Amino acid sequence: MTDVNLVPLLPATQVLLTALVVLLLDLFYQEGEKGLLAWVSLLGLALCAGETLFLWGSQESAFGDAVMLDNFALFFTQIFLGAAALTILSSVHYIRQAEIHEGEFYALVLFATTGMILMAAAKDLIVFFLALETMSIAVYILTGIWRASGRSSEAAMKYFLMGAFATGFLLYGIALIYGATGSTHLNEISNYLIESPEDWPPYLIGGALLLLVGFAFKVGAVPFHFWVPDVYEGAPTPVTGFMSVAVKAAAFAAWARILMHQLAPLDSDWAFPLWVLAIITMTLGNLLAISQASVKRMLAYSSIAHAGYLLVALVVGEEWGGLPLLFYLLTYAFMAFGAFAVITALAETEQSPEDYRDFSGLGFKHPFLGMAMTLFMLSLAGFPPLAGFAGKFYVFRSAVLSGHLALAIIGVLNSLLSVIYYLRVIVAMYMEEGGAEGKSFRQAPYLYIAIGLAALGTLYLGILPARALEWSRVAFLSLD
Amino acid sequence: MTVSTAVFYLVAAITIGSAMIVAFSRNIIYSAFSLLGTFAGVAGIYIFLGADFVAAVQVLIYVGGILVLVLFAVMLTHRITDVEITNRAAGRIPALIVVGVLVYLLAQTVRETPWAKAKEIVYAATTAKIGDLFLDTYLLPFELASLVLLAALIGAVVISRKEIKE
Amino acid sequence: MDHPYFPLLVLFAIAGVVVVALLTLAQSIGPKSISPVKADPFESGNPPRGDARIRFSVRFYLVAMLFLIFDLEVVFLYPWAILFRRLGWFGVIEMGIFLALLLIGFIYVWKKGALEWD
Numbered sequence: 001m002t003d004v005n006l007v008p009l010l011p012a013t014q015v016l017l018t019a020l021v022v023l024l025l026d027l028f029y030q031e032g033e034k035g036l037l038a039w040v041s042l043l044g045l046a047l048c049a050g051e052t053l054f055l056w057g058s059q060e061s062a063f064g065d066a067v068m069l070d071n072f073a074l075f076f077t078q079i080f081l082g083a084a085a086l087t088i089l090s091s092v093h094y095i096r097q098a099e100i101h102e103g104e105f106y107a108l109v110l111f112a113t114t115g116m117i118l119m120a121a122a123k124d125l126i127v128f129f130l131a132l133e134t135m136s137i138a139v140y141i142l143t144g145i146w147r148a149s150g151r152s153s154e155a156a157m158k159y160f161l162m163g164a165f166a167t168g169f170l171l172y173g174i175a176l177i178y179g180a181t182g183s184t185h186l187n188e189i190s191n192y193l194i195e196s197p198e199d200w201p202p203y204l205i206g207g208a209l210l211l212l213v214g215f216a217f218k219v220g221a222v223p224f225h226f227w228v229p230d231v232y233e234g235a236p237t238p239v240t241g242f243m244s245v246a247v248k249a250a251a252f253a254a255w256a257r258i259l260m261h262q263l264a265p266l267d268s269d270w271a272f273p274l275w276v277l278a279i280i281t282m283t284l285g286n287l288l289a290i291s292q293a294s295v296k297r298m299l300a301y302s303s304i305a306h307a308g309y310l311l312v313a314l315v316v317g318e319e320w321g322g323l324p325l326l327f328y329l330l331t332y333a334f335m336a337f338g339a340f341a342v343i344t345a346l347a348e349t350e351q352s353p354e355d356y357r358d359f360s361g362l363g364f365k366h367p368f369l370g371m372a373m374t375l376f377m378l379s380l381a382g383f384p385p386l387a388g389f390a391g392k393f394y395v396f397r398s399a400v401l402s403g404h405l406a407l408a409i410i411g412v413l414n415s416l417l418s419v420i421y422y423l424r425v426i427v428a429m430y431m432e433e434g435g436a437e438g439k440s441f442r443q444a445p446y447l448y449i450a451i452g453l454a455a456l457g458t459l460y461l462g463i464l465p466a467r468a469l470e471w472s473r474v475a476f477l478s479l480d
Numbered sequence: 481m482t483v484s485t486a487v488f489y490l491v492a493a494i495t496i497g498s499a500m501i502v503a504f505s506r507n508i509i510y511s512a513f514s515l516l517g518t519f520a521g522v523a524g525i526y527i528f529l530g531a532d533f534v535a536a537v538q539v540l541i542y543v544g545g546i547l548v549l550v551l552f553a554v555m556l557t558h559r560i561t562d563v564e565i566t567n568r569a570a571g572r573i574p575a576l577i578v579v580g581v582l583v584y585l586l587a588q589t590v591r592e593t594p595w596a597k598a599k600e601i602v603y604a605a606t607t608a609k610i611g612d613l614f615l616d617t618y619l620l621p622f623e624l625a626s627l628v629l630l631a632a633l634i635g636a637v638v639i640s641r642k643e644i645k646e
Numbered sequence: 647m648d649h650p651y652f653p654l655l656v657l658f659a660i661a662g663v664v665v666v667a668l669l670t671l672a673q674s675i676g677p678k679s680i681s682p683v684k685a686d687p688f689e690s691g692n693p694p695r696g697d698a699r700i701r702f703s704v705r706f707y708l709v710a711m712l713f714l715i716f717d718l719e720v721v722f723l724y725p726w727a728i729l730f731r732r733l734g735w736f737g738v739i740e741m742g743i744f745l746a747l748l749l750i751g752f753i754y755v756w757k758k759g760a761l762e763w764d
Contacts, residue, residue, distance in 0.1 A: 004619070009620075016627070020747075023634070027753065027757040027758070063620040104634065104638055107634070108631075108638075111627075111634075115631075118624070124621070127620055127624065130625060130627070130628055133631075134627050137628065137632055137635055138631050140635065179589065201588070201589065201593075202589075202592075203589045206581075527651055533724070540717060541714070545710075545713065545717050545718075546714065548710050548713075552702060552710050556704060603649075603650040603651070607725050611729040612725075614725055615725070615733060615740050615741075622722070622740070623740070623743055625722065626722075626743075626744045626747040629719065629748060629751070630748060632715060634751065634754065636708060636711040636712065636760075640708040641760070
């Protein structure tokens with residue numbers, strides 16, 4: 001009989017139950033009374049956050065070790081909860097304006113969060129796959145949920161097709177690995193890898209590489225990035241923020257646990273492909289971001305570039321790269337989400353203003369938005385003393401310490417390159433005139449709160465990173 | 481050659497033949513219908529492998545469900561009446577490389593796997609064993625499957641709901 | 647001949663033979679007088695209208711999709727039903743959770759009016 005222990009599933013179950021409650025409440029409330037749904041969702045997320053604090057430090061597994069609740073899973077659960085909460089706060093006004101169905105929107109955000117939490121905790125490739133699918137399906141729908149917008153539907157279609165393609169790679173990879181090792185369980189697979197390093201069949205390597213391709217698709221690494229700009233641009237802006245922060249973090253969480261930690265014996269086989277992937281992802285992401293006219297598209301390419309920096313941490317490997325990877329994801333969550341939230345504040349109609357010229361004069365019209373956007377842009381570019389600087393500093397330091405000097409140099413050069421396009425936004429906001437109106441605090445108070453929280457996080461992690469670093473270190477060390 | 485071997489090759493030929501029509505037919509409707517042969521053929525192969533439950537599921541889900549879904553999707557296509565809607569062959573050279581690598585991998589797999597040949601082929605009902613795995617060893621994936629189905633259900637309703645007034 | 651699936655082969659063989667036999671019989675002994683009306687596609691006696699390839703409504707797709715999801719659910723029920731006695735209450739709870747999630751989906755679909763045609 002399998003060991004049924006529900007404690008490791010507590011956070012995921014909490015979020016899932018909230019999603020179901022929201023889904024059902026939505027059915028029995030009339031239009032106009034649905035403001036409550038956002039609060040129910042936030043309450044559920046807050047309860048779950050409380051649980052993660054309470055459970056911090058536990059090391060429990062269940063269902064034949066198929067899920068593992070360790071600090072690593074809890075760390076990522078907290079990132080997902082934060083991202084989901086900020087997404088809901090920032091979209092309260094937006095979805096009403098765009099006439100998106102509220103109940104389904106919140107329920108799908110919560111479903112996606114459930115999937116992410118399980119992805120970070122999965123110790124079995126089948127559990128991982130199902131969690132990934134739960135997340136992916138929910139996010140595909142969120143991308144296309146703005147039915148009145150043609151761009152949104154098109155983005156959903158592209159995302160779905162590309163996502164299904166990536167899923168195919170992952171599943172084939174899992175099948176080949178299962179064929180070679182006789183198990184989908186990560187502990188057993190790594191035991192096999194350690195015990196019989198001599199006779200790995202070629203299709204085991206093939207399976208591992210397919211897994212790598214699947215992950216590269218999901219995080220949007222070059223050359224599997226071509227869907228990112230279109231999807232990020234077409235999706236409703238709060239969803240784009242959610243994707244760039246939470247979906248990316250979930251994919252990297254699974255990548256860290258599965259490829260980096262459990263399948264570490266295969267390191268030598270994918271070290272070189274990963275090295276190439278990191279370099280071209282950083283470089284191409286930054287180069288293409290420069291030539292964009294739309295800020296939303298620019299941020300999409302910038303998100304590709306940041307995936308490249310994160311890949312550096314993966315190339316560096318478990319010993320040095322674990323802490324920087326986790327810390328970077330935490331810092332990136334605040335600054336990237338904040339940047340997309342400011343775009344949300346500019347959104348007015350379907351043809352949302354999101355070009356550089358729409359930002360013109362924003363710094364004077366809405367000083368708070370201007371200040372916050374400046375903060376996020378400087379942080380994304382990596383200026384001290386902001387979160388982005390701290391994140392990059394630890395990633396590149398780990399690359400130097402582990403002897404990947406070339407990677408570190410290319411990374412720093414890329415960071416310098418990225419200053420060009422991030423500063424363009426600031427220049428537009430403070431040195432030009434005209435542009436979009438943007439929403440005032442009175443029009444969308446929750447959005448302002450979300451932006452404020454993201455800005456606080458960006459400042460805090462940049463100025464006082466010590467606690468978060470310790471937190472990341474403990475989380476990564478809890479992987480067994 | 482025994483009867484069962486002959487039938488196996490027949491089933492395999494139907495499967496691959498239909499799959500080739502799916503891939504090579506210029507008309508998307510022919511492609512969609514040819515999937516029937518592929519799905520049914522795969523069900524036959526499952527039977528040869530002694531996987532009776534999987535074979536039944538293959539017929540129930542793929543032949544009875546997914547094929548119908550594919551046909552509906554084809555018939556939903558805008559301007560389906562135009563015969564020009566065809567399958568184009570694009571990117572032949574990259575495809576050849578991918579297929580080459582795949583064939584190599586599969587061939588290596590076939591060659592290197594120590595195939596344990598059973599002395600006596602036992603065809604026993606597998607449903608109970610699968611149930612044991614579902615409800616015991618793989619209990620969590622089993623419950624998660626319902627979550628994935630629920631997400632898909634909501635997605636189907638949200639995406640196909642009539643919202644844009646035509 | 648003692649293959650456990652031999653009856654299945656016999657079934658398919660008989661089905662094939664019957665189909666081919668009926669078609670050839672109709673071809674050979676049926677009278678042939680082709681008129682334009684007879685050459686028309688058969689639409690239950692009504693004069694045929696339009697093309698066979700019409701664009702279907704998206705509602706067909708939704709119904710097919712919902713069918714497929716609940717079809718899959720039923721597939722999961724089979725192995726459980728076989729083990730029902732042995733699993734006892736544990737099995738009921740396991741399947742209860744599985745079905746509860748889909749039941750919520752069903753309520754959702756129902757209340758949203760996705761099962762209604764108009």
